[in-house]
Amino acid sequence: MKQRQLLPGCYVLLFIVLLSPTVASAADITQQLHRPLSNSSWRQSREEADSLVRIGEQQYASGFAEKTVASCLEALEIYHSIGDLKAQGVTYDLMAKAYLQLNRFKQGENALRRRLAIARDTKDFQAQIFALNNISTLLLQQGEAVAAGKTVEEALTIARHVKNIEGQGLSLSNLGLVSARLGDYNKAIKLYETALSFRRQTGDPIGEANTLNNLGDAYLAASNYPDTIGTYGAAMRIAKISRDRTNQLRAIDGLVIAHSAVGRYPRAFDLLEQRLILAQELQNLREELISFESYANLYEQLGNYPTAQNFYERAIILARTLADNKQEVRLVDKLTQMLKR
Structure with a gap:
């Protein structure tokens, strides 16, 4: 991706x-x-x-x-x-x-x-399907696209054999991720659209929102901003109704990127405000950290370095609170690089 x-x-x-x-x-x-x-x-x-x-x-x-x-x-x-x-x-x-x-x-x-x-x-076939999909996702994150594809194809084979509609939707969606990682966005979009039909059959709003977010990612990678915004927007609405906070946050993140890319900064800031409020309501410090870093990134992009510095520092404090040394080092490095400009 x-x-x-x-x-x-x-x-x-x-x-x-x-x-x-x-x-x-x-x-x-x-x-x-x-x-x-x-x-x-x-x-x-x-x-x-x-x-x-x-x-x-x-x-x-x-x-x-x-x-x-x-x-x-x-x-x-x-x-x-x-x-x-x-x-x-x-x-x-x-x-x-x-x-x-x-x-x-x-x-x-x-x-x-x-x-x-x-x-x-x-012999828990459903658990096998989901475990294989999770392993595939992990391999994909690490750049092992071929291995990820083979793993998720095994999951899809099992899902089809036992006629597990939910598993087929998930596996097709993850095959779309593999295609997107390999740069074939047209194929990825087709796979996501097929996956959506399965996920809607099962009345699975979480799965549907996840696949819509994947589809939004593909449109974004192809610089198709109108479809990107429409797709992420649909994912955000579904996730909000179903109280699926993970996909709601992810959709907001995608929308911030897309609106910023076309110069709609007021809308991007409005979305970031929603994100931070949601993270605080969830009392999720890691999501608060992500929100602060996102604010910092956006202000840095606009050349407002003092405000960006403030948000970087707030993110660093949360990284320390979470005892996440890697995040702390990464954020300190980003702040240092910005201050050198």
């Missing part, structure tokens, strides 16, 4: 060199190290692990990915001891998202591949 000029923190993921072929199987992961527990002990352990996962979800939603990882690791130790494969899979999903938010891609891929191994052992 084309690199975003204004909002580098926004397009994370995309969710790496492949791991060693000797990836641990689900059987290895879930090897029992303790004697069987009594029913009451099993229930108590399960409740403790479930509580840790809920805490991890709250930590992730608030932008504290490092704490999420710690909670997941603690929960996994318990799930392993009681042999709960399904819960392990869900926990690996959450842990992978946290690793990716921290840009720790190798650990994120490891968690996703463990998730896939569990899904295969339990």
Whole structure:
């Protein structure tokens, strides 16, 4: 996907060199190290692990990915001891998202591949489809477009075999991402349009908004600003109605870039104000950081360096609060480079 000029923190993921072929199987992961527990002990352990996962979800939603990882690791130790494969899979999903938010891609891929191994052992086809799509997305982020394409094609094959409409929509949308990364935007647009038909069949507003955002990305990469704005606008409306904050924020980010590109700075600032308010309502410090950096980028683009400096400094403070050293160093470097002008 084309690199975003204004909002580098926004397009994370995309969710790496492949791991060693000797990836641990689900059987290895879930090897029992303790004697069987009594029913009451099993229930108590399960409740403790479930509580840790809920805490991890709250930590992730608030932008504290490092704490999420710690909670997941603690929960996994318990799930392993009681042999709960399904819960392990869900926990690996959450842990992978946290690793990716921290840009720790190798650990994120490891968690996703463990998730896939569990899904295969339990013959959970839907989980396989989603795990393969997530791995594909991660590979794509790291520039492994060919490997990403093969991985998502495997997911699409499974989805078609079991007639999983949701999985087909997701896989087609991610194949569009692969085509876009390879520079074939016309093919990407066609794949996204086909994916939309599947996602609308299932009444999946989150999936529809995600694919619309992907389509907006393709139009933006092709410098088709009218269709870019229309598509991101549709994604933002759907996401707002369904309270899908992730896609709502992503659509706003795309609209800021598109409006700025055609000189509509008042609209871009209006959208950034909406973004910051939403991030603060969510109490998500990482999204607040992204909003401050976006303001800084826009003011820097307009040559208003004092105001840009103020927003960079606010973003740096949040990076320190989140203990995100990489972000802090990157932001300090951007500020330093701007002040040299």
